[in-house]
Amino acid sequence: MPEVYNWQLGRRMSYPYEESHPDRQFAFVFNINRCIACQTCSMACKSTWTWSRGQEFMWWNNVETKPYGGYPQGWDSKLLGMLEDVNPGKQTWGYQDDKEHEWPYGSFEGMTIFEAAERRRLDPQSSRALGYLPSDEEWRAPNMHEEVAHGAPKQKGDRPGSVQLPEHRVWYFYLQRICNHCTYPGCLSACPRQAIYKRPEDGVVLIDQSRCRGYRKCVEACPYKKSMYRPTTRTSEKCIACYPRLEGKDGAITPDGQPIETRCMSACVGKIRMQGLVKIDKDGTWAKEPEHPLYYLIRERKVALPLYPQFGTEPNGYYIPPRWVPRPYLEQMFGPGVKDAIEAYSCPDRELLAVLQLFRATQRVLFRFEVQKGPKVAEVEVTMPDGTKKTQELFNDTALGFDARGTEVARVTIEEPTWVRGKEHLNSI
Amino acid sequence: MSEHPKDRPAEPADPFQMFAGGVEGDPALMLTCVVEEYSRMGYDAERLVALFNDPEFLATHGLRQLFGPEETRERVLAVLARCGVLRVSARVLPPENPFACHGS
Numbered sequence: 001m002p003e004v005y006n007w008q009l010g011r012r013m014s015y016p017y018e019e020s021h022p023d024r025q026f027a028f029v030f031n032i033n034r035c036i037a038c039q040t041c042s043m044a045c046k047s048t049w050t051w052s053r054g055q056e057f058m059w060w061n062n063v064e065t066k067p068y069g070g071y072p073q074g075w076d077s078k079l080l081g082m083l084e085d086v087n088p089g090k091q092t093w094g095y096q097d098d099k100e101h102e103w104p105y106g107s108f109e110g111m112t113i114f115e116a117a118e119r120r121r122l123d124p125q126s127s128r129a130l131g132y133l134p135s136d137e138e139w140r141a142p143n144m145h146e147e148v149a150h151g152a153p154k155q156k157g158d159r160p161g162s163v164q165l166p167e168h169r170v171w172y173f174y175l176q177r178i179c180n181h182c183t184y185p186g187c188l189s190a191c192p193r194q195a196i197y198k199r200p201e202d203g204v205v206l207i208d209q210s211r212c213r214g215y216r217k218c219v220e221a222c223p224y225k226k227s228m229y230r231p232t233t234r235t236s237e238k239c240i241a242c243y244p245r246l247e248g249k250d251g252a253i254t255p256d257g258q259p260i261e262t263r264c265m266s267a268c269v270g271k272i273r274m275q276g277l278v279k280i281d282k283d284g285t286w287a288k289e290p291e292h293p294l295y296y297l298i299r300e301r302k303v304a305l306p307l308y309p310q311f312g313t314e315p316n317g318y319y320i321p322p323r324w325v326p327r328p329y330l331e332q333m334f335g336p337g338v339k340d341a342i343e344a345y346s347c348p349d350r351e352l353l354a355v356l357q358l359f360r361a362t363q364r365v366l367f368r369f370e371v372q373k374g375p376k377v378a379e380v381e382v383t384m385p386d387g388t389k390k391t392q393e394l395f396n397d398t399a400l401g402f403d404a405r406g407t408e409v410a411r412v413t414i415e416e417p418t419w420v421r422g423k424e425h426l427n428s429i
Numbered sequence: 430m431s432e433h434p435k436d437r438p439a440e441p442a443d444p445f446q447m448f449a450g451g452v453e454g455d456p457a458l459m460l461t462c463v464v465e466e467y468s469r470m471g472y473d474a475e476r477l478v479a480l481f482n483d484p485e486f487l488a489t490h491g492l493r494q495l496f497g498p499e500e501t502r503e504r505v506l507a508v509l510a511r512c513g514v515l516r517v518s519a520r521v522l523p524p525e526n527p528f529a530c531h532g533s
Contacts, residue, residue, distance in 0.1 A: 033463075033466045034464065034466050034467070034470065036480070036486045036488055036489060037486070037487065037488065038485075038486070067452045072522065081515070101511075171454035171455060171456045171458075171459045172454070172488065173488075174488070208492040270470075271470065299467060322462070323458075323462045324454065324455060324458040324461075324462045324463075325454060326452060326453060326454055326458040329452050356469075357517055359521075361519055361521060362521045362522075377512065380511070380512040380513050381511045381512055382464060382465060382512055383458070383461050383462060385460060389456075389511075392512075394515070407522070408522060409522045410520070410521050410522070411519070411521075412517050412518070412519045412520075413518045413519075414515065414517055415516040415517060415518060416516070416517050417512075417513030417514055417516060418473070418513060418514045418516060419509075419510070419513045419514070
């Protein structure tokens with residue numbers, strides 16, 4: 001196999017095709033800390049793209065509960081187990097002390113899904129990426145047994161034969177997932193028909209329905225299981241990043257033809273999502289754009305991290321990890337950058353806090369931000385990951401967001417916070 | 430009478446059986462962090478308590494079930510007394526409304 005450079009792993013890796021990169025790349029940041037699983041994103045996507053026959057169990061956008069759930073069930077733990085079987089005890093990261101600009105999380109010393117497939121010497125057609133084909137049952141019940149299994153006593157009206165489920169400890173977090181439109185997609189690598197391609201203008205990964213013959217190699221090879229088979233058409237389908245919106249072709253919303261966010265992003269009531277198109281250099285690394293909000297969050301401040309970077313596909317979806325979750329679990333999921341990311345996010349400085357205000361401030365895709373500084377308005381106490389408290393300074397700063405033409409489209413100003421008077425001070429005036 | 434299928438022992442690969450393992454975590458830290466996050470989004474005490482009261486939101490409601498309504502409210506108020514409720518003013522430039530008339 002040819003070798004390509006994967007900056008998330010800090011090294012070169014095997015991939016079935018030579019390097020070729022788009023001019024810009026569709027990417028996004030999800031802030032896990034704020035998601036309460038209202039599933040508005042899931043329904044926005046489903047009611048737009050997957051409401052037809054044969055798509056009943058197809059959720060291009062899903063929100064699952066970790067550590068208990070997954071759609072399809074157990075997708076990540078199964079693949080992690082398979083990788084561990086191929087390379088036992090060696091799926092580890094190297095030292096982070098060697099961090100360089102293009103080596104932000106250290107170096108991954110284990111095997112990616114492509115390298116594990118080489119080691120295993122699988123059947124030629126399916127040997128390009130290690131994976132598995134989920135059963136119909138695993139697709140059929142998203143969110144089953146997740147946070148609802150509280151083990152309540154049997155009540156009148158329960159169905160006959162209902163069982164007492166194990167009770168979860170009440171801590172968990174929600175993981176929002178769409179296709180990561182990976183730089184080195186597993187689905188694309190595995191398609192024997194070469195029906196899957198990455199658009200040169202925005203890096204969106206699409207399946208050419210006229211070429212697809214439904215072999216499901218993409219379903220097997222996608223480590224995130226975001227390529228899905230549709231039995232009525234006998235082809236596979238996947239998230240298309242709402243490309244008509246990305247192209248600014250939805251005249252009802254943007255008559256001026258500017259890119260706007262996908263349905264799932266723009267429907268997010270928790271304001272956890274931000275989407276962008278980042279500039280890519282010829283060598284596949286991100287061009288330096290310190291004023292781009294995604295570049296700032298992902299490359300500059302490193303508060304948003306890729307999901308399972310060790311799979312090796314260089315996913316373009318990034319997550320601000322949840323603050324309350326045990327570190328080893330998060331490190332397995334987001335790599336070794338977790339500690340720094342949570343430290344920075346828990347007590348954000350004035351610039352980071354300002355940029356965070358731009359999440360879902362507008363439906364327009366932002367290409368640049370600016371912070372106008374104002375006076376200090378307050379000091380507040382925030383909880384750090386280890387449970388200790390730290391003082392955060394708040395400033396009357398204004399975050400400005402600009403669209404592709406450089407026009408200001410959003411302006412958010414932080415103001416003096418309001419306070420809830422403590423019980424002991426209720427009658428102190 | 431033959432054995433009812435529901436009484437048969439579960440098989441390890443049965444996709445309808447929960448198989449994920451538990452991971453140690455701290456619900457109190459989770460509650461504190463969630464309240465801080467939503468206070469940064471401008472949620473005041475009443476809106477936050479409503480979020481915990483609503484059974485549709487299983488994470489926050491689960492915490493309320495764990496700590497009880499009174500203690501949950503007290504914890505929410507304690508966090509807000511410490512970190513306040515962040516306020517922002519936002520201005521979004523048109524055209525933004527999908528239902529707006531764009532004619533002359």
